[in-house]
Amino acid sequence: MADIFKLSLEKDGTGVVVFDVPGPMNTWTDAALAGLAEVLEELKAAKGLRGAIFISGKPDNFFAGANLQMIEKIESGGEARKVLDVFHGLFKKLQDIGVPTVAAVHGHCLGGGLEFALAFTARIAREGKTTLIGLPECNVGLFPGGGGTQRLPRLIGYPAIELILKGTMLPAARAHQLGIIDRLVPAGGDLLAEAKKLLEEIISGTAGLKRPAHDFSGIDQAADAARKEVLKATRGRELPAPMLALAAIRDGLKAPLDEGLEIEKKYFTEVVMTPEAKGSINTFFIKTLTDKPKALMTKGFTPKPLRKVAILGFGTMGRGIAIDVLRNTNFPLLVKDVPEALEPGKAFLKKILEGMAEKKRLKESVDAILSRLDLTSEYGSGFGEADLVVEAVFEDIKVKDQVYKELSKAVREDCLIASNTSSIPITKMAGAVLKPERFGGMHFFSPVWMMQLVEVIQGDKTSRETVDGLLNFAGAIRKRPIVCRDNPGFVVNAMILPYLVNALKYVEEGNTIEAVDQAMLSFGMPVGPVRLTDEVGIDVPYKVLVGMGIPQNSLKNIVGDGRLGLKKSGKGIFLKDGSVDPAVLPLIARSGERKRSAGEIQEGILTDMVKVGKDLLDRKIVDDVRMIDVGLVWGVGFPPDKGGPMRWADLTGLSRKLFGKTFYRQ
Ligand code: NAI
Numbered sequence: 001m002a003d004i005f006k007l008s009l010e011k012d013g014t015g016v017v018v019f020d021v022p023g024p025m026n027t028w029t030d031a032a033l034a035g036l037a038e039v040l041e042e043l044k045a046a047k048g049l050r051g052a053i054f055i056s057g058k059p060d061n062f063f064a065g066a067n068l069q070m071i072e073k074i075e076s077g078g079e080a081r082k083v084l085d086v087f088h089g090l091f092k093k094l095q096d097i098g099v100p101t102v103a104a105v106h107g108h109c110l111g112g113g114l115e116f117a118l119a120f121t122a123r124i125a126r127e128g129k130t131t132l133i134g135l136p137e138c139n140v141g142l143f144p145g146g147g148g149t150q151r152l153p154r155l156i157g158y159p160a161i162e163l164i165l166k167g168t169m170l171p172a173a174r175a176h177q178l179g180i181i182d183r184l185v186p187a188g189g190d191l192l193a194e195a196k197k198l199l200e201e202i203i204s205g206t207a208g209l210k211r212p213a214h215d216f217s218g219i220d221q222a223a224d225a226a227r228k229e230v231l232k233a234t235r236g237r238e239l240p241a242p243m244l245a246l247a248a249i250r251d252g253l254k255a256p257l258d259e260g261l262e263i264e265k266k267y268f269t270e271v272v273m274t275p276e277a278k279g280s281i282n283t284f285f286i287k288t289l290t291d292k293p294k295a296l297m298t299k300g301f302t303p304k305p306l307r308k309v310a311i312l313g314f315g316t317m318g319r320g321i322a323i324d325v326l327r328n329t330n331f332p333l334l335v336k337d338v339p340e341a342l343e344p345g346k347a348f349l350k351k352i353l354e355g356m357a358e359k360k361r362l363k364e365s366v367d368a369i370l371s372r373l374d375l376t377s378e379y380g381s382g383f384g385e386a387d388l389v390v391e392a393v394f395e396d397i398k399v400k401d402q403v404y405k406e407l408s409k410a411v412r413e414d415c416l417i418a419s420n421t422s423s424i425p426i427t428k429m430a431g432a433v434l435k436p437e438r439f440g441g442m443h444f445f446s447p448v449w450m451m452q453l454v455e456v457i458q459g460d461k462t463s464r465e466t467v468d469g470l471l472n473f474a475g476a477i478r479k480r481p482i483v484c485r486d487n488p489g490f491v492v493n494a495m496i497l498p499y500l501v502n503a504l505k506y507v508e509e510g511n512t513i514e515a516v517d518q519a520m521l522s523f524g525m526p527v528g529p530v531r532l533t534d535e536v537g538i539d540v541p542y543k544v545l546v547g548m549g550i551p552q553n554s555l556k557n558i559v560g561d562g563r564l565g566l567k568k569s570g571k572g573i574f575l576k577d578g579s580v581d582p583a584v585l586p587l588i589a590r591s592g593e594r595k596r597s598a599g600e601i602q603e604g605i606l607t608d609m610v611k612v613g614k615d616l617l618d619r620k621i622v623d624d625v626r627m628i629d630v631g632l633v634w635g636v637g638f639p640p641d642k643g644g645p646m647r648w649a650d651l652t653g654l655s656r657k658l659f660g661k662t663f664y665r666q
Contacts, residue, residue: 004035006057007042013050014196015043020057025064028112033086040093051199052097054120055104055192060130062105063113068140072281077269084265087112087146091119092261100202104195105181109133110169114180115146118155122209124183124198125172126191133175136167141280141641143245145268150252150260156180157214161226161249165242182209216253223250237524239641240274275642275651282643282664283633286626290634293475296483298464303472304414306387310334312403313392314345314375317420320448321390323352324477326369327362327449331476334374334382342375349373352449379410386411388473390442392420400424401432408434416469418442422493423544425486426459437463440470443490444479445635453634454479455490480634482627484616488548491616491628492635495645496532498608499636500541503529504554506601509594513573513580519601524639529605534572537565553589561587607658610649614659625663 005019017039021032043052056062074080094101094116103109103117105125114135117123125131135144135152143149144164153160156179162168163178175181185194201207223246230242248267252260271277289295297303309325311318314337325333326349337345353366362369376382383389389411393403400419407417417439419429430436441457456470467483474481484491503516507530517528533541533555542555558573563584566572575581596604613628622628629644642648649655650662 004032005039005054007039007046009046009049013048014199015046015049015052016192017043017052017054018057019054025061025108026056026058026113027064027067028087029067029070033090036090036094040090040097043097043099049099051100051102051203053102053104053192053195053199055195056107058107060107060128062103062107062109063116064108065111065113065136066146068281068284071142071272072278074272077273080269080272081265084145084268087115088261088265091116091147095119100199102195102199102202104191105133105172106131106191111135111137111144111148112146115144115148115151118147118151121202122182122198122207123180124185124191124195125175125181126185126189127172127187131172132169133172133180134167134169135164136169138165138241138245139167139280140284141239141241141274141277142271143241143248143268145264145272147261147264149245149248149264150257152180153216153249153253154214154257155211157212158222161222161246162229164245164249165226165230179210182207219250219253235521237522240271240276241280241641244268244271275648278651279639279643279648280641282629282647283640286630286633286644287480289626290480290482290630293471293479293481296481297468297471301465301468303469304387306331306473306476308332308334308382308385308387309473310336310383310386310389310411311392312336312389312407313394314341315392315394316446317444317448318390318392319345319348320446321392321420321444321477322373323349323449324479326372327353327356328477330372332372332374334376334386336376336379339377342377346370346373346375356449379406383407383410383415384412386415388416388418388469390418390420395421395423397424397428400429404429404432404439408432414438416440416466416473418470418473420444423488423547426457426462427486430459430461436461438466440466441486441490442470442474445492451635452478452480453492453631454481455492455631455635456481456483457490458483458485460486480630482622482630484622484627485620487616487619487621489544491622491631493544494616494621495609495612495628495632496636497541497544498612499525499529499605500533501545501550501552502605502608503601504533504552505591506596506604508554508589508591509596510590510592511594511596511601513584515598516601519598520605522598523602524642526637530573534565534574535567537568538572539564539568554587557587557589558584563587603654606645606649607654609645610654610658613646613649613663617663 004021005017007015007017009015101120103120103123105123107130109117114133135148137144159178172181172184176184183198185191227246244267248264252263309331311322314335322335353369356362357366393399413435419441426441430439433439440462443455445451445453454474456467458467471481487494506516507513513530517530520528539559542559545552563571566574573584616622625646628646632638633640633644638644646663650664655662
């Protein structure tokens with residue numbers, strides 16, 4: 001443990017502590033906390049100590065914060081309190097060490113890392129891409145509980161409130177402007193040497209550190225204003241993390257620091273036990289899992305280089321996929337469609353890319369990007385050079401069969417092929433593909449350039465190497481992939497069906513469309529189920545249900561009335577002003593009278609979604625429950641504070657109630 005924090009006492013009485021927690025990032029593990037305790041004792045005992053500097057031994061990481069795995073395992077308020085007492089005890093000991101101290105920051109200085117840095121006399125930071133400073137805890141359902149809600153406002157005043165609530169991560173220069181950082185060292189500068197200079201100046205009284213006395217008499221008004229901003233961003237949902245963070249700031253700033261820290265502890269023990277904290281932490285973990293698709297690939301797999309990609313079909317989806325290939329890679333891209341579809345497709349790409357360029361989202365000019373695009377109506381020699389082809393032609397098995405027969409002749413035998421089908425089994429289409437082991441599914445979501453998710457589908461004949469290759473392509477075009485097997489609706493559409501079906505059932509039982517949609521909006525879904533039906537095109541779920549043999553009379557009546565959705569046919573369930581079209585009400589096939597509360601609507605819908613999820617696991621459509629939660633959070637905007645439907649079912653006791661067990665290991 002002694003090696004995590006290493007003290008060397010220099011001749012002039014400067015203690016230099018270099019710390020390095022095993023692992024890629026410094027986080028507050030038990031060993032790191034014990035190491036800090038030891039080194040603080042060493043410093044206290046050091047003879048002739050005039051001041052101390054703490055600097056990370058890692059090339060680009062000060063401290064990334066608390067260890068979320070450790071926090072997730074906390075099972076009671078009492079346990080949380082014990083952990084907090086350790087952090088607070090150590091940071092206070094550091095604060096009261098009796099000599100000036102300097103935190104020398106390079107790389108991430110986040111959460112519990114910044115709270116650590118705030119206990120020093122002063123902070124110096126080296127500028128750089130990875131030097132980010134902030135308290136992002138609210139983004140994982142928590143708030144800064146290691147003194148951050150008290151020390152940061154006392155250092156920089158009211159701007160701290162927004163930084164904490166939004167979890168903003170600041171570059172060093174901005175943190176310096178705000179007064180969090182006292183000195184800046186330019187990128188590449190000698191951080192330790194500059195930290196020593198700063199320490200000398202503090203010792204000699206010439207540092208001129210800015211420590212203005214802030215007047216917090218207006219804290220109630222500031223907290224009220226901040227609360228309103230938060231509620232705007234959460235569409236009225238009172239999420240525990242920002243609400244309790246605000247309470248800690250507001251109450252704590254009315255008291256002296258030591259009391260304020262106790263107040264913060266009290267609220268933190270509350271927030272850490274909320275299901276939203278655990279849900280948000282799960283979302284953080286599943287995001288990390290899928291940030292780099294390599295984690296989903298077979299260990300040791302080396303992807304074949306991708307040098308050229310082709311897309312079949314330049315319609316809604318082909319265009320979207322083309323945008324993501326062109327803006328995220330340097331591959332030449334070949335697109336095939338009928339001649340009349342080519343120029344309109346290219347004009348569409350240009351329009352979308354120009355919009356991105358205006359928002360400074362592109363690294364190159366639109367012309368440079370489009371220069372890699374090659375359009376064709378023939379299977380010419382270009383296809384022989386393609387390493388991967390994505391098929392996005394009409395959703396018609398006859399068309400697809402024909403396309404695969406022709407394509408198989410045009411490409412090399414080792415060219416990967418992926419279908420973007422939304423409903424035709426991959427295994428069924430594989431029959432028309434020469435060497436079907438190199439063929440799988442890649443189900444994108446529309447609009448492709450805005451939706452992160454892609455489902456990678458392994459048909460019966462798809463080799464694992466092909467799945468890995470498709471995952472590699474997903475990574476190259478910056479998608480967040482999940483892996484699944486053939487299934488009607490794959491994962492996301494299968495899970496979303498009960499969302500729509502139950503909603504309609506509740507409407508048929510006499511609940512208003514508005515009440516049903518509102519129940520799911522207050523649960524945190526971005527779009528209510530009935531509105532979603534209207535937006536995707538009412539005939540789409542209707543046809544799916546007919547295909548599954550499930551009668552849905554309301555949809556039948558609505559579609560029969562020519563209402564395919566406001567966007568699709570100019571007529572749907574809603575009017576342009578967002579209200580329900582009264583003409584739809586007589587088309588609802590009323591089935592009785594059962595008024596449900598918002599809570600009952602939410603539980604009813606979630607129960608059926610989770611049952612589908614359990615079935616996907618039982619039938620091995622997915623091997624890992626996290627794939628379902630990733631799919632729902634990034635495919636349909638399931639609220640990130642709930643961690644995905646399966647994790648939420650665990651956290652609320654629903655999975656135990658339904659199946660006597662949880663989906664995740666607890
Ligand atoms: P679309 O109708 O907008 O475009 C299809 C394009 O394929 C048309 O431009 C057509 O000319 C072209 N095409 C037809 N036969 C072709 C051939 N033999 N060679 C080259 N091009 C050919 O259809 P969309 O919506 O883009 O759908 C394409 C595929 O993506 C379908 O399998 C669909 O199920 C799937 N999908 C659609 C989603 C959506 O939201 N629209 C979402 C996810 C998947």
